[in-house]
Structure formats: C-alpha cells, structure tokens
Amino acid sequence: MSSSTHFVAPVKEAQVQVDQVHLSTRKSNLWLDAWRDVRKRPLFWISMVFAVIVIIMAIAPGLFTQVAPAGGACQLGNSNGGPAADHPLGFNRQGCDIWSRLVWGTRTSMTVGLLATIIGTLIGLIMGALAGFYGGWLDSLLSRIGDIFFTIPYIVAAIVVMTVLSSARNELTLAFAIGGFSWASTARIVRAEVLRVKQSDYVMASIALGLSRFKTLLVHVLPNAMAPVIVVATISLGHAIVAESTLSFLGVGLGGNTVSWGADISQAQATIRTAPMALFWPSLALTIAVLAFITLGEMLRDALDPKARAQR
Numbered sequence: 365m366s367s368s369t370h371f372v373a374p375v376k377e378a379q380v381q382v383d384q385v386h387l388s389t390r391k392s393n394l395w396l397d398a399w400r401d402v403r404k405r406p407l408f409w410i411s412m413v414f415a416v417i418v419i420i421m422a423i424a425p426g427l428f429t430q431v432a433p434a435g436g437a438c439q440l441g442n443s444n445g446g447p448a449a450d451h452p453l454g455f456n457r458q459g460c461d462i463w464s465r466l467v468w469g470t471r472t473s474m475t476v477g478l479l480a481t482i483i484g485t486l487i488g489l490i491m492g493a494l495a496g497f498y499g500g501w502l503d504s505l506l507s508r509i510g511d512i513f514f515t516i517p518y519i520v521a522a523i524v525v526m527t528v529l530s531s532a533r534n535e536l537t538l539a540f541a542i543g544g545f546s547w548a549s550t551a552r553i554v555r556a557e558v559l560r561v562k563q564s565d566y567v568m569a570s571i572a573l574g575l576s577r578f579k580t581l582l583v584h585v586l587p588n589a590m591a592p593v594i595v596v597a598t599i600s601l602g603h604a605i606v607a608e609s610t611l612s613f614l615g616v617g618l619g620g621n622t623v624s625w626g627a628d629i630s631q632a633q634a635t636i637r638t639a640p641m642a643l644f645w646p647s648l649a650l651t652i653a654v655l656a657f658i659t660l661g662e663m664l665r666d667a668l669d670p671k672a673r674a675q676r
Contacts, residue, residue, distance in 0.1 A: 398667035414656035422474035431464040444639035472624040477604035483543030492554025518545035557589040598661035602654040
C-alpha cells in the first residue's frame with residue numbers, strides 16, 4: 365500500500381468585528397417625542413407665550429386694567445382722543461378707553477371660542493368614533509350626515525341661528541350656533557384615526573378576551589386616537605374666535621352692551637378716516653390671538669406626526 369501525504373493549508377483566524385447596538389435608556393412615546401421636538405422650535409415658544417397671555421387676560425382682566433370698558437367710564441369729551449395717563453391706546457368714538465375694551469373683549473371672545481370648540485369637538489368625536497369603530501350602516505348614516513354639515517358654511521348657519529334666536533343672545537347660544545355646525549371636519553379626522561387604531565393587535569386582543577366593543581372603544585381606541593383631535597381642537601379655537609368676531613361685526617353676535625373685539629371693529633368703521641387707531645388696535649388683538657392658537661396647533665400637528673419629524 366502506498367501512503368498518501370495530506371497537506372493542510374494554514375488557517376488564519378480573521379478578526380470579525382460586530383457592530384454594537386446602543387439602545388437608548390431614556391423613555392420614549394408619542395407625547396415625549398413630540399415635546400422633545402417642539403421645545404427646540406422658537407416659533408412654538410412665541411405662540412405659546414401669546415396664547416398664555418390671552419388666556420390670562422380672559423381669566424383675570426383686572427390684572428391688566430382698572431378702567432371700566434363701558435358705562436360711566438366713557439366720556440364723550442374724550443371722543444377719539446389720543447393716548448393719555450392710564451389710557452395708553454387712547455379713546456374710541458364713545459369716549460371709552462380702547463385698552464380697557466381690548467382687555468375685557470378678550471374674555472368674551474375666548475369664552476365663546478372655547479365653548480364653541482368644546483361643543484364642536486365633542487360632537488365630532490362622538491360621530492367620528494361611532495362611524496369608524498362600528499362601520500356598516502351606522503358608518504354610512506353618520507358619514508352622510510357629516511357630509512351634509514360639511515357643505516354648510518358654519519358662519520352662514522350661525523347667522524341664521526342668531527337671527528332666529530335674537531331674543532336669547534348669550535355666550536352659550538352663540539357657541540352652539542358656531543360649534544353645532546363646525547364639527548364635520550373633526551368627525552372625518554376622528555373616523556380616519558379610529559379606523560387605523562382599531563386594526564391594532566391590542567384592540568383585537570381586548571375583544572377576544574371578552575371586553576365589550578363599546579368598552580374597547582372607550583378604553584383602548586379613543587385614548588390612542590386623541591392626538592389629532594387635540595391638534596384640530598387647538599386650530600379650531602382660533603377659527604371660533606374669528607367666527608365670534610365676525611358675527612359681532614355683522615351685528616348678529618351678542619349685541620347689547622357686550623364688549624367684544626368684533627363689536628369694536630364694527631363700531632370703528634365709521635371713524636376709519638378720522639381715527640384709524642380705534643380700528644387698528646382691536647384688529648391687531650384679534651390677529652395676534654388667532655395667529656397664536658393656529659400656529660400652536662400647527663406646531664403640535666407637525667410634532668405628533670413621526671413622518672414629518674423624520675423629514676426635518
């Protein structure tokens with residue numbers, strides 16, 4: 365037998381480096397990620413400061429002025445007068461302090477705007493959640509009702525309501541006139557979000573474990589579908605303030621001796637050539653307040669959208 369010789373090539377061990385995955389130890393969820401995003405944006409803080417000032421002014425107007433906005437504090441001798449001591453913005457046509465009326469008008473606009481936003485958001489939340497979660501004929505019915513309200517300009521509808529209810533004009537009536545016809549867009553957003561959330565595994569597991577569909581909707585679906593609702597409500601607050609001022613400007617708002625930005629803008633039309641500042645100041649206050657809330661809502665919308673954060 366012939367013996368065979370085997371040759372084995374030397375094996376050199378290669379150093380293989382494996383990338384290490386570093387996992388962050390800090391907590392993270394949708395709201396924390398949104399906060400980390402918005403706190404780095406100067407526009408968020410600017411809009412937040414103005415929004416807080418407007419809210420404080422509406423809650424405690426006495427902190428900003430001690431002059432009454434109407435009644436005995438108005439003197440015709442001061443009609444269209446310029447700035448004076450304790451009257452930094454001057455006087456309007458009736459001799460009332462413009463700064464005082466701006467401050468007290470904030471309460472009226474914010475009260476109506478907030479009530480209208482709450483009413484519209486609640487109606488839209490209920491309609492959209494039921495339509496998206498249960499589907500079927502209920503979805504078709506509620507969606508068609510929403511389409512009808514969506515085609516009706518809520519300003520026009522509010523004008524009709526306030527004209528019919530002219531003897532019962534108050535903040536609540538005006539809020540219902542605005543919010544009762546402006547909920548359709550919120551309902552659409554809620555429906556779309558509920559349709560997305562209800563496909564989640566934890567929702568299916570909740571139903572499989574025996575929890576009723578209605579409790580599943582309240583406990584699991586709605587809390588996880590609230591992010592876009594909060595954004596829409598913030599933006600809607602600015603729109604509701606504009607609606608209140610528009611109705612007061614048209615003479616179908618609260619009426620009477622109620623102090624509001626829209627009423628002051630309407631009254632200042634007559635003296636726009638001789639005393640334009642009486643029109644400028646309430647218009648500026650309205651613009652700043654509305655812009656602050658709408659900008660704040662847009663900042664929240666971008667921060668709560670992971671795709672938008674990834675693109676920046």
